[in-house]
Amino acid sequence: MNAVASAPAGVLDVAQQSAETTQFRAQDWFAVLRQQGWHTFQSLPMPTRDNEKWRFSDARSLSLDGYAPTAAPTAAQAADLIARSRLISDAAGLIVHVDGHCVLKPTLSAELVAQGVVFESLEDAVRTRPALLQEHLLKHPVLLGSDKFAALHRAWLRAGYVLHVPKGVEVKQPFVAVTWTLTDGVAIFPHALIIAGERAKADLHDFHLSAKADQRALAISAVDIHAGTGSQVRRLAVQAWGSATQSFQIDNTCGGRDALISSVNAAVGSRRARLENCVRIDGEGADVRLYGISVATGEQEFDQRTLQIHAAGHAKSDLLFKNALLGKARTIFSGLIKVAPDAQRTDAYQTNRNLLLSPDAEADSLPGLEIEANDVKCSHGATTGQIDPAELFYLRARGIPLAVAQELLAQGFLEEVLAKVGHEEAAAAVREMLRLKFHQA
Amino acid sequence: MAEIDESQAQREAIEVDRSKGDFKYEENYTFDAGVGLSAATVDYIAKVKGEEEWIREFRQKSLKIFQDMPMPTHWATTDLENIKFEDIRYYLSKGQKPVRTWEEVPDDVKKTFERLGIPESERKFLAGVEAQFDSEAVYSRMKEELEKLGVIFCGPTEGLRDHPEIFRKWFGKVIPIGDNKFSALNSAVFSGGSFIYIPKGVKVAQPLQAYFRINAENFGQFERTLIIADEGAEVTYMEGCTAPKFETATLHSAVVELVALKGAKIQYITVQNWSANVFNLVTKRGVAEEDAEVRWIDCNIGSRLTMKYPGVVLRGKRARGEVLSIALANDGQHQDTGAKMIHAADDTTSNIIAKSISVGEGRSTYRGLVHIPKTLSNCRNNTECDALLINEHSRTDTYPAISVRGRKNSVQHEASVSKVSAEQIFYMMQRGLSEGEAMSLAVNGFVNDLVKEFPMEYSVELKRLIELQMEGSVG
Numbered sequence: 001m002n003a004v005a006s007a008p009a010g011v012l013d014v015a016q017q018s019a020e021t022t023q024f025r026a027q028d029w030f031a032v033l034r035q036q037g038w039h040t041f042q043s044l045p046m047p048t049r050d051n052e053k054w055r056f057s058d059a060r061s062l063s064l065d066g067y068a069p070t071a072a073p074t075a076a077q078a079a080d081l082i083a084r085s086r087l088i089s090d091a092a093g094l095i096v097h098v099d100g101h102c103v104l105k106p107t108l109s110a111e112l113v114a115q116g117v118v119f120e121s122l123e124d125a126v127r128t129r130p131a132l133l134q135e136h137l138l139k140h141p142v143l144l145g146s147d148k149f150a151a152l153h154r155a156w157l158r159a160g161y162v163l164h165v166p167k168g169v170e171v172k173q174p175f176v177a178v179t180w181t182l183t184d185g186v187a188i189f190p191h192a193l194i195i196a197g198e199r200a201k202a203d204l205h206d207f208h209l210s211a212k213a214d215q216r217a218l219a220i221s222a223v224d225i226h227a228g229t230g231s232q233v234r235r236l237a238v239q240a241w242g243s244a245t246q247s248f249q250i251d252n253t254c255g256g257r258d259a260l261i262s263s264v265n266a267a268v269g270s271r272r273a274r275l276e277n278c279v280r281i282d283g284e285g286a287d288v289r290l291y292g293i294s295v296a297t298g299e300q301e302f303d304q305r306t307l308q309i310h311a312a313g314h315a316k317s318d319l320l321f322k323n324a325l326l327g328k329a330r331t332i333f334s335g336l337i338k339v340a341p342d343a344q345r346t347d348a349y350q351t352n353r354n355l356l357l358s359p360d361a362e363a364d365s366l367p368g369l370e371i372e373a374n375d376v377k378c379s380h381g382a383t384t385g386q387i388d389p390a391e392l393f394y395l396r397a398r399g400i401p402l403a404v405a406q407e408l409l410a411q412g413f414l415e416e417v418l419a420k421v422g423h424e425e426a427a428a429a430v431r432e433m434l435r436l437k438f439h440q441a
Numbered sequence: 442m443a444e445i446d447e448s449q450a451q452r453e454a455i456e457v458d459r460s461k462g463d464f465k466y467e468e469n470y471t472f473d474a475g476v477g478l479s480a481a482t483v484d485y486i487a488k489v490k491g492e493e494e495w496i497r498e499f500r501q502k503s504l505k506i507f508q509d510m511p512m513p514t515h516w517a518t519t520d521l522e523n524i525k526f527e528d529i530r531y532y533l534s535k536g537q538k539p540v541r542t543w544e545e546v547p548d549d550v551k552k553t554f555e556r557l558g559i560p561e562s563e564r565k566f567l568a569g570v571e572a573q574f575d576s577e578a579v580y581s582r583m584k585e586e587l588e589k590l591g592v593i594f595c596g597p598t599e600g601l602r603d604h605p606e607i608f609r610k611w612f613g614k615v616i617p618i619g620d621n622k623f624s625a626l627n628s629a630v631f632s633g634g635s636f637i638y639i640p641k642g643v644k645v646a647q648p649l650q651a652y653f654r655i656n657a658e659n660f661g662q663f664e665r666t667l668i669i670a671d672e673g674a675e676v677t678y679m680e681g682c683t684a685p686k687f688e689t690a691t692l693h694s695a696v697v698e699l700v701a702l703k704g705a706k707i708q709y710i711t712v713q714n715w716s717a718n719v720f721n722l723v724t725k726r727g728v729a730e731e732d733a734e735v736r737w738i739d740c741n742i743g744s745r746l747t748m749k750y751p752g753v754v755l756r757g758k759r760a761r762g763e764v765l766s767i768a769l770a771n772d773g774q775h776q777d778t779g780a781k782m783i784h785a786a787d788d789t790t791s792n793i794i795a796k797s798i799s800v801g802e803g804r805s806t807y808r809g810l811v812h813i814p815k816t817l818s819n820c821r822n823n824t825e826c827d828a829l830l831i832n833e834h835s836r837t838d839t840y841p842a843i844s845v846r847g848r849k850n851s852v853q854h855e856a857s858v859s860k861v862s863a864e865q866i867f868y869m870m871q872r873g874l875s876e877g878e879a880m881s882l883a884v885n886g887f888v889n890d891l892v893k894e895f896p897m898e899y900s901v902e903l904k905r906l907i908e909l910q911m912e913g914s915v916g
Contacts, residue, residue, distance in 0.1 A: 052516050056844065341834060359848040360815055369839040371858050374799075374830035378858040382843055385851035 010068030011187045011218065014038070017155055020069070029134055030126050030157075037154025044148040053145030056332045056364040057303050058272070062246075067187035067218035069156065070099050077182060078103040081211060085178035087429050088205055092173035093119045098180045100159040100188040106175075115169045122160035122191055132164060136195055136226055140252035144276035144305040149248045153189045153220045160191030163204060167197035167228070174203040174236075174423060181210045181217040181241060192223040196231035196259075205426050206237040208247070210269065215242020219270075225253040225261070229283060232260040236421050239275070240268040240433055243298070247273040257283030257312075264421050267294035267302045268433045274303040281343075284314040292321035293417040295410075295434045296329030296361070297441040306335040308350070310343040313373070319350040322417050324410050325361035326441040334366035337380065341372040350380040355387065355413050357406065407438050474532035480504060483629050486532045490598045490632065503618045503628030510622040518775060520746050524720055529692055531630040531663070587645065593638040594649060597665045600636030607638050611669055615698035615754070616726050623748075624724040627663045627696040634664030634695065639674035639705075648677040648710070648896055666697040670705035670733075677708040679899065691719045693744075699727030701735050703757065708736045712899055714743035714906060717773055721747040726781070729789075731757030738894055740767045741776050742906050750808055752781030755789035755820075765891050766795040767903075769910050770803030770835075779808035779841075784820045784850075795826040796888050798907075799835035800914045806838040807856070815846035822852040829887050830860050831880070831914050861887075881911040 010016070017038055024031045049059045073081070078096075082104050085096045093106035102121040112119075118129070125133055138157075142150040163175055179190045196202050208219065219241055227233045233253075241247050247270040255261045267273055279288050294302050308317045323331040333352040354363035365382040387409050395405035414434060421427040474482050474489075483504050487497035512521050587594070593604055600608045618628045639645060670676050693715060701707045707727060715721055721744040727735035737751035753762025764780035782791035797805035807826045828837035839856045861883040869879035885892070885904055892900045 050515065055842065344833075354845070356845065356847075356850070359818075360846070362815065362844065362846040364845075365841070365843040365854070367839070367841060367854065367856070369828075369837065369856060369858060371828070371830065371838070372834070372836045374833055374835050374860045376830070376858060376860070380839070380854075380856050382841070382854040383852065384843065384845040385853075386849055 010066060010185075011064055011152065011156065013068075016068070020156070020158065024126065027126050027130065029130065033138065034155055034157055037151050037157065041148060041151035041155050044151060046148060047145060051145065053305065055334070055366065057274070058301055061272075064152070064218065067185055069188070070183045070186045072101040073098045073103065073182055081180050081182065085180075085207075087178070087207060088174060088176045088423070088425055090173045090425075091176040092171050094176045094178070095119065095121065095161050096178045096180070097159050097188075097190060099182050099186045100190070102159065112171065116166040117169060117171065118162060118164040119175055120162055122162055122193070123158055125162040129162070132195070133162070133193070136224060137193055138222075138224065140224055140254065140278070140280075142250060142252075142276075143278055144250075144307055146248055146250050146274065146276055149220050150222060150250050153191070153222050153250065156187070156189040157191055159188060160193070162193045162195075163202065164195045165197060165200040165202040168199050169197070170201035171203070172201075174205045174426070176205045176207070178207045178209060179221075181215050181219065181245065184216045187218040188220075190219070190221045192221075194223070194225045194233065194235070196225075196227050196233045198228045199230040200228065201232040202234070203423070204233070204235045205423070206235065208237070208239045208241055208269075210240070210242030210245065213242055214244055216244035217241060218246050220248045220250070222250040223252065225251075227253065227255045227259040227261050229256040230258045231256070233262070234422060235263045236266070236423070236426055236430075237263065238266045238268065238430055238433070239270065239273055241270045241273070243269060243271060245270040245273075249273070249275045251275070251277045253279045253288075255279065255281050255283065255286040255288060258285040259283065260287050262289040262291075262420070262422075264291045264293065264417065266430050266433070267292070267296070267304075268437060270300065272301040272303070274305070276305045278307040278309070279317065280309040280311055281315045281317065282311050284312050286312070286315040288315075288317040289420065290317070290319040291417045291420045292323075293414055293430075293434075294323045294331060295326070295414070295437040296323060296331050297326045297437055298329060299327065300329045302329075302331045304331070304333045306350075308335075308337045308348055310337070310339045310346045310348060313343040314345045315343070316347040317349070320353075320417060321351070322353045322355075322414055323363060324355045324357060324414060325363055326357045326438075328358070328360045330362045330364070332364045332366070333382070334368070335380070336368040336370060337378055339371045339373050339376055339378065344373050344375040346373065346376040346378065348376070348378045352382040353413070354384040355410060356384060357387070357410060410438065411435065474530065476530055477527045478504070478529070478531055478630070482531050486630060486632060489532070492598065492601070496601060499613065499618075500629050503625050506619045507622060507625035507629055510619070510625060512622060517748060518746065518777065520775065521720075524692055532632055590643045591640040592643065592645065593636065595636050597631060597634050597636050597667070600667070604636075604638065607669065608636055608667060611698065611700050612667055613698075615700060615728050616696050616724050620724060623694045623722040624696050627665060627694050627724070631663045631665035631696065633662070634666040635668070635678070636666070637668040637676065637678065639670045639676045641671040642673040643671075644675040645677070648679045650679040650681070662693045662695075664695045666695065667700075668698070668707055668709070669700045670702060670707050672702045673704045674702075675706040677710065677896075679710045679896065681712045681714075681899070693719055693721045693723070695723045695725075697723070697725040699735055701727060701729045701733035703730050704732045705730070706734045706736075708738065709751075710738040710895060710899065711740060712903060713739075713741045713747065716743060717745050717771075719744045721749065723747075723749040725749065725751040726754065727752070727762070728754045728756055729760035729762055731786075732759050733757060734761040734763070736763040736765075737780070738765045739778065740895070740903060741778055742769045742910065744776075745773065746775045746777065748777045750779040750781050750810070752783065752810075753791065754783045754785055755791065756785045758786045759788045760786060761789070762791040764793045764795070765894055766793075767888050767891050768795070768797040768805050769907060770797070770799045770805040771910055772801035772803060775804045775806065777806040777808065779806075779810075781810040782812070782822055783810075784813045784817055784822070787817050788819045789817075790821045792822070793824040793826070794891060796829070796891055797826070797837060798829045798831065798884055798887065799837050800831045800910060802832070802834050802836070804836040804838070807840065809841040811841070811843045811845075811852055811854075813845045813847055813850045813852065817850060818848035820847070820850045824852070824854040826856040827887070828856070828858045829884065830858065831884070831911075877912060877914070880914060881908045884911055
């Protein structure tokens with residue numbers, strides 16, 4: 001299974017990239033999109049630390065060498081990972097990818113199919129729904145610094161899925177997508193395109209997992225969410241790649257009038273993981289909630305960059321990112337609220353809380369505001385500190401050992417965000433992952 | 442500013458004549474380094490000032506660094522590109538030594554300062570006055586008891602020449618030449634400013650004060666200030682600025698270094714009210730040793746672009762740093778201000794409170810840095826920045842950077858943006874205030890708890906300046 005991984009140039013090999021592109025000979029537009037991605041990738045420099053969008057990041061150690069796409073897993077490997085993908089019992093549909101190959105296509109209920117709901121692999125959708133994809137795929141600009149990685153994602157675009165919930169359709173059960181890495185040195189570029197029509201409702205759970213704990217991989221994922229007028233889109237994204245993985249997540253959302261959008265990003269795995277979450281509010285009355293949660297251990301670097309753009313007035317956005325840090329871990333939170341000149345009556349908030357559980361951990365915070373309208377309520381807050389000694393004393397006075405007391409308080413700190421997941425089984429799965437991290441640290 | 446000709450009567454009624462900063466007298470400068478900047482300009486300045494060789498070398502080295510450094514436009518506003526360094530005069534002086542008595546001051550200079558009200562404020566309660574007319578101090582006096590205590594209050598040329606054993610040790614050490622492009626520029630062409638030394642244990646009860654003025658078109662003013670408070674000493678220094686209006690942009694780029702040795706306290710107060718064509722690019726930093734305290738009170742009302750982030754390096758245990766900042770940005774103005782707190786010892790604390798008001802199309806920006814490295818414990822920082830937006834197209838930005846490691850360190854940062862509530866305005870108008878008066882009152886209320894920290898004379902003037910800026914902002 002690891003024959004291809006040793007290819008000399010891997011993701012940087014133009015021959016390999018264009019060979020894959022030729023598979024889309026019949027889908028002209030898609031082949032062009034991939035080619036454009038390749039050209040953009042080559043024209044852009046690697047980010048450096050003096051770029052403000054990469055401030056505090058360890059940009060010097062970024063490397064794309066030694067990663068390559070691999071062949072599909074064996075049937076036995078796929079079956080094993082599919083079995084491990086059944087995390088949510090009431091899923092409306094489950095799609096599973098391994099090393100960038102779709103190994104389980106979703107089966108939707110007859111009712112959902114009749115309502116016109118689409119949940120299928122990107123590769124299938126490229127062939128069967130060119131119009132829908134050409135309208136929505138990769139239409140958002142990349143504003144938060146990972147232009148080069150987004151271009152590489154575009155150049156290798158193939159894996160991923162499309163979820164389309166048409167006008168007026170409300171789906172109560174979550175759609176679940178589980179994306180695995182299996183081969184060491186694999187490069188994957190999963191894409192999620194989510195389109196919610198007018199008054200549509202969709203919940204989505206994305207799990208990014210590795211077959212083994214110390215998996216080495218490069219994952220550049222991107223998400224495009226189009227939330228139509230009055231729609232409700234709720235997403236949980238769990239990044240739990242193996243500990244030798246470099247991860248980039250480039251998430252873009254645009255919300256129309258009265259849209260309700262909520263996302264919870266949980267960061268557990270990877271050696272370094274960068275999340276760029278950009279939400280653009282285009283319609284009045286929209287309500288956006290962005291949550292982040294992480295337990296960073298060892299020498300992990302979690303780099304979180306968020307942007308809340310209020311292009312329309314009378315809308316609300318609220319952000320809360322909480323990080324617990326152990327070992328020599330580092331988290332960077334850089335958030336910006338942008339209120340356009342005519343977006344009056346905006347309510348926008350942003351909070352970052354970091355809990356330092358080790359003297360060698362480092363939490364960097366860059367909370368920003370750019371406000372060009374005056375009739376607004378905007379605020380941000382950032383705190384970094386330790387466990388409150390009074391709380392610790394309270395627990396210890398009741399006979400709870402120090403280590404247990406610290407863990408309980410740290411979990412209590414994170415619980416505020418877990419409560420926002422809105423799905424008990426999914427929240428429990430994340431809670432368990434975070435708990436294990438405390439124990440392994 | 443633009444509304445100079447309007448409502449003269451009203452302005453007189455509140456006793457602040459804005460046009461006081463709007464006059465100039467004929468220029469007949471004895472020493473003029475000409476326009477533009479080169480190694481020859483720098484040598485000329487060093488020669489005119491009769492400086493020792495090491496200072497000349499320091500200037501030349503700084504010039505080289507200035508020329509090599511790029512403009513910081515990758516994070517700062519591109520308005521910086523509008524500074525035409527080749528059109529600026531870098532040195533200008535009456536060629537006078539600072540004089541002792543009022544009688545010796547030339548008449549036209551006297552007239553300038555009388556209009557600024559300096560002699561009066563001196564008579565009232567100022568311990569010493571160091572008034573700067575363009576590059577050189579023309580008037581310098583201190584109360585006799587301060588001299589007896591051993592307090593030194595002079596310009597940089599005199600300081601480095603007469604007291605090298607005190608000043609040379611710290612000169613350019615708090616803010617190294619290459620700290621940023623503009624500190625390098627200042628280091629190359631500095632002239633004027635205050636060098637102050639407060640001996641051990643001396644507590645100067647009354648504030649020391651200096652007024653700065655720019656009085657020649659296209660003339661950059663590059664004053665250099667170094668204040669050293671020896672162990673247990675205390676001092677408050679006040680700096681206030683007004684500048685005449687000119688049609689082309691003027692550059693003001695100061696370097697201010699403060700050194701608070703063990704247990705010392707330094708408070709540095711600035712009211713900046715340059716006219717709206719001035720680029721005000723200033724580097725201010727203090728070092729606080731064990732148990733020492735450095736406090737910056739910084740108020741920016743004027744200028745076209747101000748970039749100023751007073752900082753404190755907390756170098757000794759239990760040192761304390763504070764920045765209180767008020768910024769008001771009107772049409773055509775950008776107040777890019779903030780604070781830096783570099784914790785470098787255990788048990789250090791810092792506090793930043795910044796309030797900004799954006800009027801019309803004005804833009805105010807807060808930029809902050811809080812740094813606590815991993816070797817430290819028990820450090821604390823509190824930062825609050827609040828912005829008030831008055832008009833529909835007023836703009837505000839907040840860009841703090843906070844980096845924390847170590848044991849038992851904690852930081853908290855809060856920022857908010859809001860406008861004056863319609864209910865407040867309605868309430869006051871119901872009671873007979875005009876909308877403008879109501880707005881002005883609300884804005885003064887917004888900054889009131891900071892203004893209270895200023896010495897009385899300044900807080901009164903500040904309130905009036907804010908009232909003036911608020912005129913015509915509504916309706």
